[in-house]
Amino acid sequence: MIHDEIETLLRNKIGLNPETLGPRAIATAVNQRMKSADITDRRNYLQQLYRCPREMEALIESVVVPETWFFRNEEAFNYLRHYVIFEWIPHHSHRALRVLSIPCSTGEEPFSIAITLLDAALRVQNFHIDAVDISKQALQKAKRGVYRKNSFRGQNISFRDRYGWETPEGYHLSPQVRKSVNFIHGNLLNPLFLYNNPPYDIIFCRNLLIYFDVEARQRAVQILERLLAPTGLLFVGSAEVSALSGRFISLRHPMTWVYRKADPRGDRAENRKISAQAAPPVAIAPPPISYSPVAEKPAPTPNPTPESLLDSARNLADNGRLHEAAHLCETYLRQNRTDADAYVLLGEVQGAAGHEELAEQSFQKAIYLDPNHVDALLHLALLKEHQGEIASASGIRQRIARLLKLQGE
Ligand SMILES: C[S@@+](CC[C@H](N)C(=O)[O-])C[C@H]1O[C@@H](n2cnc3c(N)ncnc32)[C@H](O)[C@@H]1O
Known part of the structure; x- marks a missing residue:
């Protein structure tokens, strides 16, 4: 009781x-x-x-679960960089880009955003990042800007040499990056949350809604809607998209869950236009600067190594060439049958191409090979939710939460 x-x-x-x-x-x-x-x-x-x-x-x-790391789901940051270079800078050079990272946990996400914006040739005075979390302990750590190995889980860590340095205590972020983020203690569910602030052009709200109950998700989505500028971008986690339905429109970019506000009148033609608008900054031209070797790699050579095959598959998937990406994944998997990551990539490609059943089988195979594969579990939960299997999805979510909790300890 x-x-x-x-x-x-x-x-x-x-x-x-x-x-x-x-x-x-x-x-x-x-x-x-x-x-x-x-x-x-x-x-x-x-x-x-x-x-x-x-x-x-x-x-x-x-x-609370403070689990986070630099460039988590890296494709979101690639998308942001392209957006800034090809859409923001040409049209908005007169004012600073306003960004919100909520929840920011120990700071890896807002600092990854800052590094992305600096890499996109914005200067510190050209953007403003607010980063919010309910955990004061997490914020204290964020403000120090010192990180250990666990915060660097992606393949691309070249940014570390450009934006900080190693010490026996850990990796120190440079003052330039640290000062570019404004940390705030706050609760997303407070109806007066950041009430008097101007709206944000970019909001990252990833890996929070998964812990909310249905009512809290609705409240959170309403608040996010208020905080986002009319043409702003909202990035969420893959397992959180269902909470946005009706209020936000997906920009349908592979492996990035990025949204814009839906037309307030619910006009379907208008919403189709919104969805078509921002999808392809990636397709316009290759980025001038990259910390991602994956995004820049050429097509496979005649005798590709297994790794280059998978990198090329990722590259193709990132550029929306789903059929070729799936083909390369399958070729790779014929030689590397126990690679759970490759099954996850194949599942993502199949899902993006609308083949939900095949995608489900691929995620299941990844989980069979690695029962603690958080990404595979997240994708499976999302699929189940799409299919209306809410109980099954929530069982998988509980499993993920337990895993994250264990990893965080
Ligand atoms: C898993 S982390 C996500 C961090 C980052 N966005 C990411 O995706 O890596 C979840 C964070 O949500 C914070 N949190 C939980 N409830 C919150 C709330 N109502 N308002 C703001 N932050 C909250 C927790 O303190 C925790 O740091």
């Missing part, structure tokens, strides 16, 4: 759907907090939560 009341309190305060953390997660967090606060009776602890905002904060700290 008291346990239910504590869960409801967390739902109302931060939107948390306790199921996403696994069956015992909240109970474990509450027990730990009671021990630290020297309280033995649950009812007394509940009263303490109502009475003392600091205790509420401490409980929130112990249930």
Whole structure:
């Protein structure tokens, strides 16, 4: 009973759907907090939560999942860079680009955005990045700008030499990058959240809605709609797209979940136009600067190595050449039958081409090969949601949340 009341309190305060953390997660967090606060009776602890905002904060700290890393889902940053070079700079040179990263956790996401914008030849005074999180501990770490190995999980870490340096303590970001992000403590579900701020041209809201219950997602989406400029871009995580339906229109770029506001009158022709508008900055021309060898690699040579085959498949997929990308993935998989990442890529390509059944089989194979493959699980959850299999999707989400929690420990 008291346990239910504590869960409801967390739902109302931060939107948390306790199921996403696994069956015992909240109970474990509450027990730990009671021990630290020297309280033995649950009812007394509940009263303490109502009475003392600091205790509420401490409980929130112990249930949030701060998992993040630099250039997570790198294609989103490639998309942003192309957008800035080919759309923003030519049309908006008179004012600064306004960006919001929420939730920003320990800072890797907003700093990746800053590096992307600097790489796109914007100067620090040409953009403004606000980065928000509910966790004060995460924000404290973000403000230090010092990172360990776990924050660098992508293949491309060449940016590290250009924007910071190694020390025995960890990798230090340069002051130029650190100063370009404005960290703010805040709750996305607060109706007055950033109320008096001008709208943002770019919002990254990734890997937060997956932890929310349905009602909180709706509230969050309304607030995001208010915060985004009329022609602004909203980036979400792959498992979060279903929350946006009706209010935002997908720009349908492979492996990037980027959206624009839908036409407020619900005009279908207008929405088709919005969807067609921003999809291809990538197709206009190759980028002048790249930290991504994958995006720049040429077509496969006559005797490609297995790695170059897969890189080329990614490159083709990124450019929307889905049929050829699938063919290369399949060729690669014939020689490398146990590569879970390759099955995930194949599934993404099949999904983008509208072959949901095939995509599902590929994600299942990846999970069979690597039961802890978070990306494969996320894609599968998303597919299940599209197919209306909500219970199955939420089971997979719980599994992901447990995995992320374990990895974060
Ligand atoms: C998994 S991290 C996502 C970080 C980053 N966006 C990414 O995709 O890598 C989730 C973060 O959401 C924050 N969070 C949870 N509920 C929140 C809320 N209601 N408002 C703002 N931040 C919240 C947590 O503190 C945690 O740092």
